[in-house]
Amino acid sequence: MKLDLELDSTVDELIEQFHSAPEIVSKAIARSLRKLSRFAERRVLRELARQQNITQKVLKSLGRVRVSLYKPGDRASKHYSLVIWIGALDIPAHYLGKPVPSKTGVRTGRHFWEGAFLMQPVNATHPMVFKRRDDWQHKFQRSKKSGRMMWMGLPLEKKEVAIWHSASDVLRKLEPVLLDRFATLMEQELNYVFNIES
Template sequence: MAGPSSTMAIDTAFLNAFEHLPNELAKAVRRSAQLTNRWLRAITMAELGVELQISSKAINTRFRSYGRGGQSTKLWIGIRDVGVHRLGRPVQTAHGVEVGNHFFPGAFINPMQSSDLLVWRRRSKVRTDIEMVRLDISDEAQAIVAAYLPQVNRKFRELFHREFRHVLSLTQ
């Protein structure tokens, strides 16, 4: 399973067959790495949204791509808890707060010096002992990324062949 700081190296042994075209090879590898990163970002974000029944807008800021200039890229996925106010419009009910398809018993809505309607819950009988209600996404995010990691090499190879053909067509 993919851990919180997993690293994956792509199998690039098949690239040795293209060593005689170093400039074209570098362009195709760089572009393929970026596209593979973008594919993994899109597919995991969509899958996580479906799994948690939340919009991709709520978790969009949890995905960052780095390394656009070189031949390696990095996808950072924030797996800390998400504030439930990001799941949709919170609605106060008699017994708690409803946000999207989720219900949080005993919670209440209060902006608390924010422009968003934040969802809070009391931790004890003391009036000031409150905490923001959050949704844990770490287990689901790690499971989804782990499920797609075996496909990364296949996708990179597929994208590389497409990009390499494109680069070669431009040089002729």
């Protein structure tokens, strides 16, 4: 899931207004966009962490939020482009903090999974949080080992935190905020280059 913010019309208008000093304006634009990309990353991490009740550190360590700034010529584009990408696959419970089992379930970070337990699958390096499924039934399928058709399957599901709806909500609310922030940053940067640097 990503938000691709095209800033071409806004940037072109600014260059047109200050056509007598295009180098100064392009320097101000570059600075504003760098600051905007850092602002966008902080904002997305904070809002997503708040909505999901997860720490920002976890989201960062999983690489779930990435903000890229592209200049004219990058990605075959003629304009500046700010791309915000959020990995929207569900986050397994064992990534949210150290799993702590109790009599009634398992706690990972700020989440509690009632009726869950820890189990380490054969191919895993650490225990994961599982829970018995209420609606489970055996499936009649072919065994990979023997090749025979048989009733098989485990009545377990790995516990995960869904992130898709929060991510789409965060991106939807962020777009107007970014455009306002960009206007503010451009004003500050143009003021700086024309009144302080020159």
